[in-house]
Amino acid sequence: MGFFIAQLLTGLANAGALFMVASGLSLIFGVTRIVNFAHGSFYMLGAYVGYSLMQVLPGAVGFWTSILLAGVIVGLIGVIVEICVLRPVYRAPELFQLVATFGVILVIQDLTLMTWGAEDVLGPRAPGLTGVVRIMGEPVPKYDLALLVITPFVALGLWYLITRTRVGVLVRAATQDREMVGALGVNQSWLFTGVFFLGCALAGLGGALQLPKGGADLLMDFNILTAVFVVVVIGGMGSLPGAYLAAVLISVLGVFGVTYMPQSTLVLMFVIMVLVLMIRPYGLFGRPEVAGEHGQVGEPERPIKPAGPRARMIVAAGLALLALMPVYGSNFTLVLATDILIFCLFAASLHFILGLGGLVSFGHAAFFGGGAYVAALLVTYADTPMELALLLAPLGAGMAAIIIGWVCLRLTGVYFAMLTLAFSQLLWSLVFQWGEVTRGDDGLVNIWPSAWASGTTVYFYLSLVICTGGILFLRHAAHAPFGYALRAARDSARQAEATGIDTKRVQWAAFALAGAMAGVAGGLFVFSKGSVFPNELEIARSFDALIVVFLGGVKTLAGGVVGGVALEGVKDILTRFEYWRLALGVLIIVVVIVAPDGLVGTARKLAERWGILRGAEDGK
Amino acid sequence: MLEIASVNSFYGKAHVLSDLSFTVQRGQVAALLGRNGAGKSTTMKSIMQLVVPRSGQVRFMGHDLVGLAPHRVAKMGLGYVPEDRRIFTDLTVLENLEVGRQPSREGTVTWTRDMLFDLFPNLAERRNNRGKEMSGGEQQMLTIARTLMGNPSFVLLDEPSEGIAPVIVEQMARVILQLKSEGLTVLLSEQNLHFARAVADVAVIIEGGAQKFHGTLAELNAQPEIRDAYLSV
Structure with missing residues (x-):
């Protein structure tokens, strides 16, 4: 009994930081409609800033002053980010701001690394609150009790x-x-700006408050972000009581999970979330999203037309150049080109549901990594030949997409996005924690192509054929009646329903198709690398694809491909530098501000202005 | 007091207002009349800069409003009551009024909650109810009261009689006349000629986003062919 209560108290204490970060995220989303991916970064900054302040300010007064000051300072940093990065893009297409906040994550990661170094920082003890109190014979840290009082x-x-x-x-x-x-x-x-200050200050406060419990490290940002998304989704977007209740629920279950089911703590969190959402789709205290905000009507969507003769020629020339690459390129460029091809197919599959279907998925890596793991597991445990594994990878990923899609498509908008993220994290934690089968963090290795395809050049051709085929197939589907139905469901679900389109079914099919295509890319990926690790299922992987789609241009069919080439190419150059995240983050933010229509969209606008391309008006 | 000069407004590529011009004098109640889709709401939004005109001028007390942020337009003394009411459904009546509250302004009435509760007795009874718990007529009263909390000298009323019970329409008419007697200037849009006759001094008729008639209601009554051509009776 004493043990039980001690566990409960620790869980409640852990809920404090989680609640503060989650309520900050929720507030910012409510007012600005921005899902601030960088919120975990502000939490991390709070911890580091608090740590530095505690080195300077002595004693108990210094300790608590440091925590408060850390909140204020992080809030001010949030204000700078809001004014410099977000203000210029409020008028950009919805969700485009996501990419900007992702750039902010990268920048903050490297700035933190520069300032505080790569070593984990051990949190200072709270003066006067070291040691434990015995409650029914069980030790409970005094600081936990303090947190228990502070949070409410x-x-x-x-x-x-x-x-x-x-x-x-x-x-x-x-x-509203x-x-x-x-x-x-x-x-x-x-x-x-005020709401941003408040939200970021809360995150910073949370980070500084948990210092004595967990210190500070460079992985804090993503680690808390997932938990925060789960809390916000369970509690209901925009509800403070919901955030509090969900934070307590998750933290208490986390503590008990560690004790009774150490192998499944991560999975547990997501299972609870899915259960809650099955019963209450908008969280415990949430309400359905209000569809269609009041406001100015934007530019009408430009219809997507089949490629004209000139575009076809350009694509054909590009493909010819690619096909000749083994003649003029080095071994290294071939490997890089293979990587880019695979990534382009992955991005194109996300673009298919995001651009054409309007379904913003934050967890598309589930299908890329899923396909990769299906292939890898088949090879490891069943000695499956490459050809068969490459066929089964999309099948497995497609099946996963059918199941995940069935649950997620019950929701719309930001709830859909967060639910997809949660599912991909669920898959990730399954792979990560189910070590007996997946070898966890050590990954699955020695997965090589069949003998005939083992040469770099042959594998490059194989990837070229499959990826080009996949991308062309997706393009074809976009111009088929199925693609029309998908776009109709995106633009006006009600109107589409009224004309006899079963919108949910169309979206479900598209989701499954996109999942299968991502699975194809995942399968190719495993055999090109010879191994697979859980990070292929991670949030960062999903974000890569999101960035590519947004940077390339959501509203253009070529967006996914162009963005894929750009990001992988730039990454390849930048990762040679020590602070490549900083450079990439700044680059992303600049592109978001300068080219809000994405690379392809902006290039087209410029081309039209300079008279190289005919504008939409002339096309009539 | 308000001068609309050759305003052109667009929704995306759709040309909604074309070269629209008219003026409203201080102290007048002007009725903007026209059929569904004639551009009445867009006119209101183009004055408030919720839709930014692509060309033309909107002069209010000598200042051109085009391109200003809507909150600046409001701060200059223009109060906007939207057609679809847009009250904050999760907020109580008192909280809705609080959102509209602005400092008092020279040369116009400073409204207090109690004055507004005198004007709209129903709201006083429901002061702690949430917006979503109220009837359509009550919501219409609330949206007007909320705008008056900003102490405007000029009120834009977009279809105040739409979709509410006849007894409340009568109350709306009394309220508009009272605003006039307090010295406020009013531009209201209407499809209902009878309502306009009851409250307005002058009428502006628009069709296809262009002005077709501008004159007193007496002049309009003398030209039934205009009424028949541009207003469905």
Whole structure:
């Protein structure tokens, strides 16, 4: 019994930081409609900044002052990010800001590395709160008890701010209809900046508060991000009580999971989330997203037309150049080209559901990594030949997509996105923790192609044929009636339903097709590398594909491919430098600000302005 | 007080207002009349800069508004009551009013909650109810009251009589006349000629986003062919 209570108390104490970060994310999303991927980075900054302050400020007063100051400083850093990075892109297409926040993650990672070094930082003990208290004979750290008291006060303060002050009223009003708030004379820019300050300060506070428990390290940002997404989804986007309850639920279960089921702690979190969502699709306290915000009508979608003769010639020339690559390229360029081809197919498959279907998936790596693991497991345990494994990889990934799609497509918008992310994390944690089968972090190795395809050149041709075929197939599907139905479901689900299209079924089929195509890419990937590790299923992998699709251009068919080539190419150059993340992050942010239509869209606009291409008006 | 000069507005590529011009004098109640899709709401939004006109001028007390942020337009004393009400459904009546509250302004009435509750007695009873718990008529009253909390000198009312019960339409008419007696200038859009007759001094008729008639209601009454051509009766 004593053990049980001690565990419960630790779980409740752990909930504190999680709640603060989650409520910050939730607030920012509510008002600005931005899912701030960089929120985990602000949490990490809070820990590091707090640590540095504690080195300078002595004693108990210094300790607590440091924590408060860390919150304020991180909040101010958030304000700088909001003004410099997000303000210029508020008018960009919805969700484009995601890419900008991902750039922010990379920048903060490297700046943190520069400032504090790669070594993990051991958190200072809280003066006066070291040691344990015995509760029914079980030791409970004093600091945990302090956290237990502090968190409800922060939660109450936040609740008071939101429900009882003018600022809170404006925040809640803006969450529903920010344009109307502006028309009533409230300067939205400052409201956005203020909310960003508050949200980031909460994240920083959370990071600094957990210092004595966990210290600070460079992996904190992604580690908390997943948990925060889960908390926000379980609690319901925009609900503070929901965030609190979900944080407690996840933390307490986490503590008990470590004790009773150490092999499945990660999986447990996602299983709970899926269960909650099956019963309450919008979280415990959430509400369905309001479809169609009030606002100005944007430029109408430009219809996607089949490639004209000139475009076909360019593509044919490009393919010919690629096919001749073994003649003029080195072995190294062939390997790089193979990587890029595989990545392009992966990105094109995400583009298919995202661009044409309007289904923003944050977890597309599940199918890429899934396909890779299917192939690798088949080879490792059944000595399957490469040819068969390459066929079964998309089948496995497609099956996974059918199941995951069935659950996720019950939701829309940001809930759909977060649910896909959770599923990909579920797969990742399965692979990561089920060591007996998947060898966990050690990965599966020695997975080589059949003898005939083992040469670099032959494998390059194999990838060229399969990836080009896959991309052309997706392109073909976009121009087939199926593609029309998919786009109709994206633009107006109701209208599409009224004309007899079963929108959910069409989207489900598209999701499965995209999953299978990602599986093809995953299968090719394994045999090109000879090994696979869990990080092929990670968030970062999904984000890679997202960045590529957004940077390339969501509204153009070539977007996925062009973005894929650009990102992999740039990465190949940049990773030779020590602080390549910083450079890549800055580059991403600059592209987002300068070219909000993506590379292809912006290039087309420029070409039209200079008279190289005919504009849409002339095309009529 | 308000001068619209050759305004052209677009929704994407659709040309909604073409060379629209008219003026509203201080203290007038002007009715903007026209059929569904004539461009009445777009006119209102183009004044508020919720739709930014591609060309032309919107002059309010001598300042051109085109290109200003909507909150700046509101701060200059223009109050906007949208057609679809757009009250904050999760906020209480009092909180909705709080969102609209702005400092008092020289040369116009400073509204307090109590004054608004006198004007709309139904709201007083429901002050702690959430927006979504209210009837359509009550929501219409709330959206007007919310805008008045900003102490505007000029009120834009987009279809105030749409979709509410006849008894409340009468109340709306009384409210508009009271606003006029307090010295406010009002531009309201309407499909309902009877309602316009009850409250307005002048009428502007638009069709296809262009002005077709501009004159007093007496002049409009004297030309039934205009009414028949541009307004469905």
